[in-house]
Amino acid sequence: MxxxxxxxxxxxxxxxxxxxxxxxxxxxxxxxxxxxxxxxxxxxxxxxxxxxxxxxxxxxxxxxxxxxxxxxxxxxxxxxxxxxxxxxxxxxxxxxxxxxxxxxxxxxxxxxxxxxxxxxxxxxxxxxxxxxxxxxxxxxxxxxxxxxxxxxxxxxxxxxxxxxxxxxxxxxxxxxxxxxxxxxxxxxxxxxxxxxxxxxxxxxxxxxxxxxxxxxxxxxxxxxxxxxxxxxxxxxxxxxxxxxxxxxxxxxxxxDYKDYLSFGTSAHSFANGKRWWNVSSLKMYITMMNQKGNAVIGEEILSREQMLDEYIMLALRGSGLDLTELKNIFGTKWIEINKKYLDTLLLNNFVEEKNNLIKLTPKGYAICDEILLNFQ
Ligand code: SF4
The missing domain is CATH 3.20.20.70 (Aldolase class I)
Incomplete structure (x- = not known):
């Protein structure tokens, strides 16, 4: 489940x-x-x-x-x-x-x-x-x-x-x-x-x-x-x-990159690696639902690379990046490429590591967007 x-x-x-x-x-x-x-x-x-x-x-x-x-x-x-x-x-x-x-x-x-x-x-x-x-x-x-x-x-x-x-x-x-x-x-x-x-x-x-x-x-x-x-x-x-x-x-x-289902006007959902979104108009939402059973006006199937980027971004903005979980889902490539940068962040107290979990420090949260942009 x-x-x-x-x-x-x-x-x-x-x-x-x-x-x-x-x-x-x-x-x-x-x-x-x-x-x-x-x-x-x-x-x-x-x-x-x-x-x-x-x-x-x-x-x-x-x-x-x-x-x-x-x-x-x-x-x-x-x-x-x-x-x-x-x-x-x-x-x-x-x-x-x-x-x-x-x-x-x-x-x-x-x-x-x-x-x-x-x-x-x-x-x-x-x-x-x-x-x-x-x-x-x-x-x-x-x-x-x-x-x-x-x-x-x-x-x-x-x-x-x-x-x-x-x-x-x-x-x-x-x-x-x-x-x-x-x-x-x-x-x-x-x-x-x-x-x-x-x-x-x-x-x-x-x-x-x-x-x-x-x-x-x-x-x-x-x-x-x-x-x-x-x-x-x-x-x-x-x-x-x-x-x-x-x-x-x-x-x-x-x-935590879990699936979410969203209902109603303008609602965005994400499940099984796919993202989709509903029309942002109440009248159109009702009409589309009556005519075809859903009100979806856009969808995107995420590539593995997009999913990796999102996974990293969401984990670091949230409760931390679990390196063991990352390896199990996406392999070791990302860690190898970004090791040097991660070490610099650790050295300068922008992130901390505990039990293989990388978390932003308060100092890191303050420049979170900048940090995320520098990962490759
Ligand atoms: S209009 Fe005001 S109350 Fe309504 S959703 Fe926007 S911020 Fe909230």
Whole structure:
């Protein structure tokens, strides 16, 4: 049985945030049609795969999955349960946004099967929240965390964004300090990324917003790693930090190069060495599913070389490169070619080696992209 993660995309949002390039829409016209279609898509893939896979995690992302009714999420979980075999302690995460849930609604999500909640807080600073055009303020963000905890969720993650325009180190520090006082176990901390096609991108091009430079970004990132470590949030991926025992099983599945099946608009899947992706339009997704039973608009069969590159990249960004496993899957060639470079990285404390596992150090994480580019 192959350990497999499942992602379900719920594209509905209250409005479009200026920096967002995820596929999301603000119309709820097709809410029920979308549910029926999602269940059909789950059945379609399960018909070939149900006996070969053990589902280790389900992740409801978006969009804003917490906007829909708990029974909506419950129906999708039931559909996955009846079509696939779930691991006994399957991690089931719901992405939520502050202001979209109260304690009672979270209790109902728990009844539906949710056992982990990831909250898109992004900042506790009122000016920064306004700049990001989030619908919540600091008080609502704090209340949401406590509501989730009091409802009975013990595995809580929050998302934060750093290096916002005009963000000083003190402001970012204050965001982190607020986070460390909360009953949470996991923090994803991302640097603000300018994505093409977003409102923010246009604002920057029009000269209305000025982003901070890369050196400052690197400084804030190193500061973040230090602060997280001091507060017992250990780094286990470039942007992810957790207390012991609370690494996200779903995220780790991506970095450990496990198979994942994804359902819904714009969903990307990877299984048996093949990658495929769905159309990024809700109406087209429903039409294609009705007409041909799937909504795939692109696929790629990875060559052995591509798989090796991805394996190295994901392992180093995540929990480390296991040289024994690497040899067993891909042979010794990569290690022989890159031995000198690896030795230099070790000597300069960019990576560390323990039991044949090569891991980036905090210093290495800070220049992760550069390190990856230099491998041959
Ligand atoms: S709530 Fe999230 S998914 Fe929706 S528009 Fe904002 S950033 Fe994008």
């Amino acid at each position: 192959k350990e497999t993660a499942i992602y379900v995309h719920i594209p509905f949002c209250d409005h479009k945030c200026i920096y967002c390039d995820f596929y999301s829409i603000v119309s709820y016209d097709n809410l029920n049609n979308y549910l029926t279609t999602l269940k059909n898509e789950i059945e379609f893939y399960a018909s070939n795969e149900r006996n070969n896979r053990e589902i280790i995690s389900i992740f409801f992302g978006g969009g804003t999955p917490s906007f829909v009714e708990p029974s909506y999420i419950g129906e999708i979980i039931e559909s996955i349960q009846s079509n696939f075999q779930l691991k006994e302690k399957c991690e089931i995460t719901l992405e939520t946004n502050p202001g979209t849930v109260n304690k009672q609604k979270i209790e109902k999500f728990i009844e539906a099967g949710i056992n982990r909640v990831s909250i898109g807080i992004q900042s506790f600073n009122e000016d920064e929240l306004k700049f990001l055009t989030r619908i919540h303020d600091k008080e609502t963000a704090l209340k949401t965390v406590y509501n989730v905890k009091e409802a009975g969720i013990d595995n809580i993650s929050i998302d934060l964004i750093f290096n916002l325009p005009k963000q000083t180190k003190e402001k970012w520090k204050s965001n982190l300090e607020t986070a460390f006082k909360l009953p949470i176990n996991h923090i994803s901390a991302y640097s603000l990324i300018l994505e093409k096609g977003t409102i923010l991108n246009k604002m920057v091009l029009d000269g209305k917003v000025k982003l901070q430079d890369d050196d400052y970004d690197a400084e804030l990132y190193e500061f973040t790693i230090d602060e997280m470590t001091k507060n017992n949030f250990m780094q286990y991926e470039v942007s992810n930090f957790s207390q012991e025992g609370f690494q996200c099983i779903h995220n780790k599945a991506y970095w």
